[in-house]
Structures are given as C-alpha cells and as structure tokens.
Amino acid sequence: xxxxxxxxxxxxxxxxxxxxxxxxANGLYARWQRGRRMTARIRREDALKxxxxxxxxxxxxxxxxxxxxxxxxxxxxxxTLSELEEHNLAQISNGGIRLTPAGRESAxxxxxxxxxxxxxxADETGYSEQEWHDLAERYEHELTPSExxxxxxxxxxxxxxxxx
Numbered sequence: 215x216x217x218x219x220x221x222x223x224x225x226x227x228x229x230x231x232x233x234x235x236x237x238x239a240n241g242l243y244a245r246w247q248r249g250r251r252m253t254a255r256i257r258r259e260d261a262l263k264x265x266x267x268x269x270x271x272x273x274x275x276x277x278x279x280x281x282x283x284x285x286x287x288x289x290x291x292x293x294t295l296s297e298l299e300e301h302n303l304a305q306i307s308n309g310g311i312r313l314t315p316a317g318r319e320s321a322x323x324x325x326x327x328x329x330x331x332x333x334x335x336a337d338e339t340g341y342s343e344q345e346w347h348d349l350a351e352r353y354e355h356e357l358t359p360s361e362x363x364x365x366x367x368x369x370x371x372x373x374x375x376x377x378x
Contacts (some may be wrong), residue, residue, distance in 0.1 A: 259355055260284055261283070303316055346376065
C-alpha cells in the first residue's frame with residue numbers, strides 16, 4: 215500500500231474514534247456526563263429519604279448520618295447537603311437538618327416509587343423477595359410521578375409494600 219492510502223486510513227480511523235467519543239447524544243463523553251449527573255441526583259434523593267426517615271423516627275439527621283447512609287465521605291455528604299440547600303430541599307439549623315416542604319415532597323415521591331416498584335416486582339415478576347429491595351433502590355430514581363401513578367393504577371392502588 216502506498217503511504218497516502220495508509221495516511222487516509224489512519225485519518226478516517228481517527229475521525230471515527232473521535233465521533234465515537236464525542237458524539238453529542240450517545241458518545242462516550244456524553245454518556246459519562248449523564249452518568250455523573252445521575253449519580254449526583256441519586257445521592258440527593260437518597261439523602262432526602264434518609265433525612266425523612268430520621269424525621270419520621272424522631273431523630274435528627276446530621277452530615278455524619280447522611281455520609282453513613284449514602285456510604286460516602288463527609289466531604290461528599292457535605293457537598294450533597296449544600297446541593298439540597300441550594301435547591302431549597304433541606305435546611306440546616308442548630309437543631310440539625312430538616313426537610314423543606316419541597317424536600318419532603320421529593321422524598322415522599324422517591325419512597326412511593328420504591329414501594330410501588332417493590333410491589334410490582336413481587337406481583338408481576340419472578341424475582342425473589344431478597345432481590346426486591348435492591349432492584350427497587352435502583353429503579354426508584356428513574357420513575358416520574360406520572361409513571362409511579364400509572365404503576366399504582368396497574369397494581370390496583372396498593373396500600374402496603376410487599377413486606378407488609
């Protein structure tokens with residue numbers, strides 16, 4: 215092969231690699247960015263659930279308890295808490311961390327999505343009871359309010375999750 219043909223093949227190969235990496239919607243870089251955003255959103259939603267569970271249990275959430283619940287460093291928990299404050303989902307005071315009405319609504323949506331997904335897995339699939347919680351933990355973050363409502367209707371508006 216001639217040198218110009220080899221150079222052309224190398225150039226075309228590099229172009230395809232660049233497109234594969236940087237394609238706006240589905241390239242590797244775009245997918246990586248979506249994954250990073252999703253991870254931060256999931257961390258915020260899980261922190262809201264933790265704060266809500268603390269409030270319902272009569273205790274007060276702290277940065278340490280959030281870090282423990284999320285399995286992240288104190289620095290990452292602090293960043294997550296700052297994001298919650300920034301979005302007016304939680305407030306920090308001398309008495310600890312409390313949900314705002316918007317934060318409570320978001321936490322309740324995530325908890326309801328979790329319960330509906332567990333109920334769906336129990337009633338409509340062959341997954342074992344041991345698998346329901348982990349799968350629901352993953353999918354609760356992907357359901358929109360309208361999807362949760364549709365799932366609830368499909369399941370006959372259950373009042374309890376499959377654990378009771």
